Amino acid sequence: MIKVLIVDDESWTRDIIKAFGEWERLGMEIAGEANDGQEAFRLAEALEPHIVITDMRMPGTDGVRLLEQLNGRYPRMKAVVVSGYDDFQYAKHALRYRAVDYLLKPVDPKELNAALLKCKNELEAAQPEREPLSLDIDISYLLASYKPILRSHFNELNREGADAAFRQLAGELERSGMTKPVMLEQVAQELLLLLKELTAANSLGTGSTQTAYGRDALASSGDTVLYVASRYDEALERLVAQRKFKNKLNLDEVRLFMQKHYTEPVTLDQLARVFFVSKEYLSKAFKLEYGQTLTDYLLHLRMEKAKEWLADGSIPIKSVAEMAGYEDVAYFYRVFKKHFGIAPGEMRKSGEV
Template structure:
């Protein structure tokens, strides 16, 4: 069964789509629902849907932002846009990010099911392509720990750490016999996809990464490493210049960074280094602007999102803790109870979420 995620801030619209879709006919199953783009992105990471059906106008992160995030991070997902506004800009945005179809409200059952058929056809074609050139899961597994290190070094603007991590990664690839061009191409694709994700999270234009790269980059492990280091370092230079030479600290940019990374290990010291200010100054002006210090704001975001996710009983509490940035579930219980005065399980049972 293909998994489907519904995204709309109006629950009745989600009910209509659920009622009109011929889900069994298209071998599809609705696995989750979200009412804004950020929640949709979190559920996408958790549930891995093949199809997302989204509205365009929503509070918080809207459909435009969600389309861009899905295109950057999950380009294989098929998207159907459903909008109550016959707006050329929305349609253009949907086309730019390769939406399968653009439907107007009120939803026409025939149009919806035609769009679902198109999604199924594209998914089946993609599956055949993957079978012809399947990715090596062992390579992906090997890369996973290096990706996490790269995220940390990148967010700390640590060019030396990024280069050293990519070199260590190449060394392990070679020790495992991963040297052929086809294997190296998978590595390059996965590392560029990670870089696109990091660029998007830091409000950088990632269009340049769509350009085809020279086969010289795959001629050897050394060439591949130099190619990746160059891309990562050039991007970091761009980000450093963007932040370091601004006339004034952009607190909205800091706030947006926190909102994109609150589930990670973000500290005041890391933020201060990343935005080229002292931690004392950042702490002071952030609290003056937003009424909370950085640590309290991170805690607030984690708790609010955890409360939202608890409302979906299909998500285990352990998964909620991990999504909110807590590997230790016991510690998550303590923090949650201190914040809300009630344990996560009790809140879920009480229906207060």
């Protein structure tokens, strides 16, 4: 997978880039985020991203200095500049340090993905002697339908559901003729990267996230899926042990889980299963500790994030609703107005955001 680092001091700009980028289709993943050039350079050393998307005006080390440092240290790394200022001087700096593209805020999704595709093509062209970075689009498309299912089953500690999904995937790979070793390696890599994301989101160590495997794992679609499923099973066993055998419920972990999954349909039933307590106990303990119900806390998370995104007038309110976890825009309008006493569009016009 092609690793991407996003650098911008405005969190909602980073959120927009993450939301608009067609990452799976392009065979890319968000490796990290930074809010200034200094942090970005440190992350670049640790993560070794292939692409850096950076703002130009930031406190401390700005985008100009960052591009200069990266260009000297990592000449093969690709850069895409995003700036809110149509400034010729910035454009000159971007060209001097061989930025692939220069995008103006508000970011246009088509322009962003065109720039990312250009980066990908240049990376592939620069490495003809190595294994190509290009991915089989049909496999990525197939896996895209399974990843949300596996993510949901993992977060709910539903091993049976995950195993059933893996069995279905193995059969579909076989029927579709996606059985070449290079195809199966892509399947393994994409699903193991998803596992790495899931273990990190659940504050789990990296014991089951190694991506090294032998040729036996690529002998057939069944062998590949079985290998990947075993890594998921191992991670789930450790997560269950971590949650189930604690002396008492850690409410900070519950709150952290909600902060990471607020865009998903999180329910009290799901949280109770995930943390091995009764619904009644979890509900009472959370309200006693934080002075509000789980439902109210989840609503607060979504509304505050939506309000933050509304500050950027370039984001359509429909997109704000979707990013906050509401597919029904009309329902989002009602909930938002009830929470803040003003409709999203009115808040944006009034400048209260």
